[in-house]
Amino acid sequence: MIVQMTSVGAPRWDRSEGPAPRAPRSILTKKKQDRAGFTAAGVRSIRLGMDRLPIDDVLPQVIAALAKRGRAVLQAPPGAGKTTRVPLAMLEAGLTQGRILMLEPRRLAARAAAERMAETLEEAVGLRVGYRIRGEAKVGRTTRIEVVTEGILTRMIQSDPELSGIGAVIFDEFHERSLNADLGLALCLEVAGALRDDLLLLAMSATLDAGPVAGLMDAPVITSEGRSYPVETRHLARPLDQRARLEQAVAEQVLAALDETSGGVLVFLPGEGEIRRVESALSGRLPKSCVLRPLYGAMPFADQRAAIRPDPTHRKIVLATSIAETSLTIEDVRVVIDAGRARRARFDPGSGMSRLVTERVTRAEATQRAGRAGRVAKGVAYRMWTKGEEGALAAYPPAEIETADLTGLALELAAWGAEASEMPFLTPPNPGALAEAQALLRMLGALDNAGGITAHGKALAALPLHPRLGHMLVKAGRDAAPLAALLAERDPLRGAPADLSLRLEALVDPKAYADRRPWPADRATLSRIRAEAKRLARSAKPAGPLSPAAMVALAYPDRVGLRRKGEAPRFVLSGGKGAVMNEADPLAGQRLIVVTDTDGNPREARIRQAIVLPEAELRGLYAVRITWVDLCEWSRRERRVIARQQECYGALALDDRLWKEAPADAIALAMLDGVRELGFAFSAKAQLFRARVTLARADGMHLPDMSEDALMAGLEEWLLPYLAGIKTADDWKRFDALDALRAMLDWDNMQALDRAVPAHFTTPLGRSIPIDYSGEAPEISLRLQEMFGQKTHPSVGGQPLRVTLLSPAGRPVQTTMDLPGFWATSYEDVRKDMRGRYPRHPWPDDPTQADPTLRAKPRGQ
Template identity: 65%
Template sequence: MTDMLPIDDVLGDVVSALRGHGRVVLQAPPGAGKTSRVPLALLEAGFAGQIIMLEPRRLAVRAAAERLAQQLGEDVGGRVGYRMRGESSVGPDCRILVVTEGILTRMVQTDPELRGVGTVIFDEFHERSLHADLGLALVWEARGALRPDLALVVMSATLDAAPVAAMLDGAPIVTSEGRAFPVEVQYLDRALPPRARLAEAVADHLMQIVPQTSGGVLVFLPGEGEIRAVEGALKGRLPDGCAVRPLYGALPFAAQRAAIAPVQQGRKIVLSTAIAETALTIQDVRVVVDAGRARRARFDPGSGMARLVTERVSRAEADQRAGRAGRVAPGTAYRMWTKGEDGALPAFAPPEIVRADLTALALELALWGSDDLAFLTPPPEVALAEARALLCDLGALDARGGITTHGRKLALLPVHPRLGHMLARAGAQAAPLAALLEARDPLRGAGSDLALRVAAMRGDATAATVHAPALAQIRAEAKRLAKGLPQGPALSLGQMAALAYPDRVALRRAGDDPRYLLSGGKGAMLDAADPLAGQRMLVVTDTDGNPREAKIRQAAVIGLADLRAVHADAIAWHDVCRWDRRDARVVTERQERFGALVLDARRWTDAPQDAVALAMLDGVRQLGLRPGKAAQLFLARVALVPGLPDMREEALLDTVQDWLPPHLGGVRSAADWGRFDLLDALRGVLDWDQMQRLDRAAPGHFTTPLGRRIAIDYSGDAPQITLRIQEMFGQTAHPMVGDTPLRVVLLSPGQKPVQVTQDIPGFWASSYADVRRDMRGRYPRHPWPEDPTQADPTLRAKPRGT
């Protein structure tokens, strides 16, 4: 280690903190030399046991191992080795082992004591990958319960160290302030237009700065598509001697090394995804161009689907990217946003644990046997519950959430639990499909048919554009996955896909458009021109993730018989009573269902009345109560009496299941409901004591002098009765409801109001004479006595001729 790096000034502090506390959080800016110096410092200081260092990406693992071995004057495989999925270089004398983050999880799950390991280093922890968060939580618990001597180092360039140190029980924080070389940061003078095409803007920007700068240029773009677009836009425009080198995860390793290695002559322009943000020194780079975008996977627990979204980078990511320009010499970072826009960027990118599919995490927690782990950011409960529900469907968890024997097998397979379940059930024949589903789509312009991708893997001709390097990687991964697996029963492509995606079996809806209902309950659609658009059933393996109605990007055809063969235990007949909103009636069926899909339906003629009544409640909620006149009068009475139940329509509908079902015999449709008399059901809401209070405080009827009961209307500003004037003859006291006089509407024999009064004795004594004089001429056959208080009440007319 002859060349000095900024981190060298604090290596002694790191060693002292570990000796004194067994744990340390190291903050150092990009380019300080954390990755290449800290493991060697611990080795030189004589720390016992193997030193494990985690890196977030495969390329970073190889690069870090090679750099460490080079400083020791050795080849990789001596005292420095590496291990990642499907590849390793570890010799018998290995003291420093660089691994991808998932490898550590498997090591801890296999041997919680981590026997032979003395120190674990979490490099680039600021990326907050799911595996890094889980690995730290597992190692921290193992240290507390089994290995108090195990040393922990958490290293980060941009992460706020205080929360990490607090989680690690007050771990010391060591900070390296130095940077390898200064970096000048420049911004755009004006923001890019909202609809500007990113690739063209980046290419134009490069054409401006390349002639003004020297040394290699590293351009950060969100994904492979943008890299290819910028590469195409630069063709024929760059000065002689400029070599364009793409860099992204799906590239073959040789092409990745070519992007990192220095050019022999001229300049190189590296077009990279976020893979170049951390733990890599790309030779000769003096200039960074940051497009300001990052592509992240976002998981929607409601749909069970993840989608890649392109977002603004955080300030921490932008700083990390800018630091790449100062690794080997003073440099310049060009940010494709304005200084004003910079202040609006989020401070940090969201940790993967809050936005990722948590199925693998849920399986690891079940395998560990405890959820009570110290996570820097706890996993969201909703997403975790969805993940556990899927694991139950796959048979990996039992009904109590404990891991099953099948679940333990899945945890050992180096794929997503969905694909692990498929491999465990279908065997080696499913390995090509598993490799294909984990990789980027190797075909362009091939429609959604998954069978075309499988055919391309076999070398069959296709009209689509094949991405040969990606296809080669998929084939190699398929061979690795198939090792040690039995061949398994002969299954179709759709059957194998259905094993992995039991929640995404799709049944076409009625109608001309190719719209589908998924077995998990969500909707999906195909482009009408897609060759699969006419298929009745599919298994959807990839969508755009739209939570409302996802667009299907990849799917396999499956027949009903094939589905029954692989999911017979999940297909069952159900008795269904439901309210049909379109037909406005209760439908009773016996349905054969797979999840949300109805595979077959038959009439259920003898459905029990209580089930029909419960289904009708949904109709009542849709239609409203629709009380008749008598029911309206009853509700008005109840509203006047304090202390009685709330019987406004909203409150009644909220509790309709408690009081209405016993009264719904024979009611099955909107027409039936329109004829239904609600009064008895409403009276049933009140108990006996409440009815007595109601009848005392707001009686429902007034008894006339003839003995006839007339309903009292409480819907106005005063209680009211309406009757013919002759029926009140002989009434000398005004009718009352408690202390409130009734409003009495007196009618003529022709049922026309002649007087409204709240003082019957006063009316008899005053206005009655005028009414009598007017009415006698109009209705001579009806009695009009001079003194109505002494007359008998009547509803009869005089006989003709009298």
């Protein structure tokens, strides 16, 4: 079809080395201004491609929704054509005089989309359609559609909150829920709501649950059905053997699929390592008519293009990561083999470390992958799991904001001048993870104590680096650029020891490295690192006199590692976590290192990359943070209070000395932790006192709670003053807490307790005997004859005493809680027995009228 389109010049915005971000959110309260500044540069005819795509059926609805509401959510499956058709349709419709910005989550997809749209317009990239990715840009003054990777939008908004010259923002593949896309949408919604009510916003997705994002945007949902080519799904007959290697099973499935099907084969694997192992497993086993093409994000663009473009001379087998799930069109694919795994970054806020974890795919991902088989004709999708296992798959993958390192997000929010709770996030960030990120930014000097962004923080926000690496580059100067680029990229020395210096050597002097070292270096990765280092160096100040180790310590102040005592190479990190190194690694015996990469295990991370740090350099960098600390603490291992003086950097004790003059109150306070570990061992007298108080409380007296839980909770109040001289578990075992417990009651309470629940019972002879309160009822034991003349049953606290009557030899004769009843009934039988056993003792006929006694009759009577 022939359409007329206005070609408008737009001022080119140079963001590569733009000004440091200001706190722009305050600008949103200013009066809106007229942003029309475009003038028509001419009208020309263009010819759009004649091949019809499924998205064409809903383009009128998309254009109408944007014209009426200014916002829309477009849901269309892979292959519908949304990425390349929608921006051109918006341009054709003349919805805006500003540029149309389309965000892509991956650099390869951004370039491919721009090239395809330019090809449709029969133009070179960089005219009306251009792209901008990290380190590369093809745009000009005539560019109307600009495809960018997601982080670039954030920089644009932070530097120019009004988005001058931008008329529309399209979020492509929004279902991937990248952190930058979530932040970009939140920022755009704020800008559109306060400054730019003319800013058009469109979220496009293949498998998104569209309801929530439509609700957030207050936008209609438009759905395209996509192609109708059927895809046959084939599952495994039985689950994969857990002992079998996934890569070998995938290789066998590839060979089987080649026999059963025709057309290109797309194999989804979790990462580069699995791709290389499947490639190795297929080596020498494929027909000559087949060609293997790896496809992953870290590959050179030329190799990525070779995987994407049709190969008319070979049957192509593409071994790809999730990069091939969306945006990219691999036109000759008719077979998909899904290994059922996805690799995601998981961040542990407790350790401050991220790790890549391999997980089962979600149903949404599996659907999207299978759809790649039906782009050009009928296809087949092999799923390497059983149909029964499919029900256990999660519906959607987690949003990156739920699992990722939030340090960059925290910095962007501070630069914007907003709290996370104030921003329109589709999924709010976890408060705990965000707090950890803010703590790191304060450590780096990017935030002040109130959480506001500092001048240093603004400088970090302007850099295309993680704040850690940005801090290193700003502080150490351009000499740190190679290290920053190296640490931001994947490891170029797979299988080498952990020493970061080896990577730096391979980067700076590759020939010398190759001559001296046995571990091969990935040339493509090193080439990318060198290119990025040059770009970073241009934005950095002159170098400072710092070694590579000191530079790394700037980036990772919380990951300085001190080797623990013992044979195993275990390290405690300055942030408080533990890490372990392979015993055979050359760095295993070093005292101080800086850890730059681990497997992220939250219990004890395994160190994958580190550098030796001389102690003098640590002291030179962080002299103000290294302080002497007086330490009194309970040692669980030694079961005693340890008093030491330590010179500390974070959780590291660089020097450790015995604290000989530790004050008694500090030792007593530390001993409380010992009491919490050891528990109580009350003496008999202390137990008696607690039982009396408990009984009195049950009878309504207002006395302290002396249950073990209550006493443990209040150790500082009642026990601490009595712990002088108590330092060890043995000391505590011998300690009698009676005085400390009695001190919890004032004089009046003690008097009331003695009256209501006395500690002793006074016998008819006037003798004082202890009352046992440990059983169900208070109890006394005494000679039967000592109770002669007692007509009523004794009681305490409103309860009758359990009285155990003893023989003259001290053996129990009767236990009763009704002494008058005993006298009237059982006594006669007891009397007969006692008279026979103890004839010299008095056994009166009527014990209630007899005098109490402990004496025996004189001999001869």
